[in-house]
Amino acid sequence: MINWKVRFKNRNWVIAFISQLMIVAEMVLSGLNTMGLIHFQLTDAIQSSILTFVNAVFVLLSMLGIVQDPTTKGYRDSDQALKYKEPK
Structure with a gap:
């Protein structure tokens, strides 16, 4: 079952929705x-x-860092992603 309360707390999900x-x-x-x-x-x-x-609106949100990569914590790249020479 989908937990809607959790989903609406995720800004990325709300923007996509x-x-x-x-x-x-x-x-x-x-x-x-x-x-x-x-x-x-x-x-x-x-x-x-x-x-x-x-x-x-999406350009503004991206510039403010609100639209982010959902696979990382926070608004920056993960330490692993920063060490990539090329995508996996």
Whole structure:
């Protein structure tokens, strides 16, 4: 069973979860529009604006060190990774 409390404490998981929710929402809206159940369509201008905003947020989070490698503790590379000459 999934422990949701633990997952929501992990910033990496939350960021991935929110981005995936946005993708699912776009797919559902597009599908409902295709079936004629709703009359809402994401125009290229709206999609471009949303993509620009999301990219800006992720760039800012990356610059602040919030989006990190989930395989290491903290925000820096592990001692083992720092000694690599080439990826394993």
